[in-house]
Structures are given as structure tokens and as C-alpha cells.
Amino acid sequence: ETGVTQSPTHLIKTRGQQVTLRCSSQSGHNTVSWYQQALGQGPQFIFQYYREEENGRGNFPPRFSGLQFPNYSSELNVNALELDDSALYLCASSRFGGLLSYEQYFGPGTRLTVT
């Protein structure tokens, strides 16, 4: 167990709807990264938050957005859901300071199904 928690565990949504996924980082960690993992693939980087700001983004459209809160927890919001958004969404927390960044530890994930 990494100490990273995510909610909900599973979610079923309809195409066009909006969804919010939540993540609480491990104690002592100040950075949260979000990844999307489609079946049979490795996780794909969505974005990273540090000090409540997005400090890196992958090749995902703007309908994927996020927030980080003062307690370092984070949300991932996806608008206008598409069928291809069906995947396991993973949150990873890590410690970041100065020029050094450390290992990323994953939460259990949220399985999103879009019908």
C-alpha cells in the first residue's frame, strides 16, 4: 500500500457527460501526476500539479483539466466524455523540491467506463 488514495473505484458514465476523479497524495508528497491507462497499454501522462499549478502536460485535449488543493490532494475533470475515454485513471504522488524529483507512487486507480 502506497498511501495514495483515489475515489471512486469504479464509475460508469454516458458519452457527453462530465466526470470528476479525486486523489489524495501520500504523506510528505507535494506533487501529483495523472495518467490514463487503456487496456493492454502502459500508462499515458496527462498532467502534473505542483504548488497548485499545472507544471507539465501530455498530449491530452483541454477537456481534460485538473486542480491541486493546498493539502496536495488533486482532482481530474473530464468534460464531454467520449467512448475512448474508457480507461483506468491513475494518480501518482511524489516529492519535488528544487531540481530534484523523486519516485512516483501510484494509487489504486479509478476504472471509468463510458457508454
Added chain:
Amino acid sequence: QKEVEQNSGPLSVPEGAIASLNCTYSDRVSQSFFWYRQYSGKSPELIMSIYSNGDKEDGRFTAQLNKASQYVSLLIRDSQPSDSATYLCAVKTILTGGGNKLTFGTGTQLKVEL
């Protein structure tokens, strides 16, 4: 060329044997490399990190890094049925915004047979 490449497998080894998992990467400036284990239906679990050329050992696991050849490997000694999982190779990249991301391979499925 994919940024991080792994043989998808499945790689089958008998119990007690050494399992050897390989990974190549394309970004020459990468400095940090990781192996994650992922059981079916679960999230990735960090098992090894390696930053310098050479070998790094942790229990039954040994990670090997050769930056000149852009090659990372993971050896699992005395393989056990509980080692049966997908092993993901990940490479850390520093982003222009100051953040960093992990780029993953598609994973190698390992099956340890009794």
C-alpha cells in the same frame, strides 16, 4: 520508433529460474529509470529505480542500466508464481514547465510456471 520499447511477451519461465526483462528507450538525455509491477486489475507498483550505469540489486531483483546502449533490464532470481504479472519499464523526462513525466513501455507479461 516508440519512446520506450518492451517485448510484450508472454515470457514464461519455470519456478526457481531467472526471468530477464528488457527495455530500450530513445531519449539519450534520460537519467532516471524505473520498473513497475502490475498485477491484473491492479495499479502499477514501484519495484526498482536506477539512475547510474551498472547493476542495482534489491533482494531477488537486479536492475541493469547501460546509457550508451539506451538499455535497461530487470532480472528476477528464483522466480515464484507470485511474480506472474506485467512488468512496466518507465523513463523519466523533465518537461519545459519544470515538471517531469514518466513514459512507459507497453509492459512485458511474465508467467512463472510450477
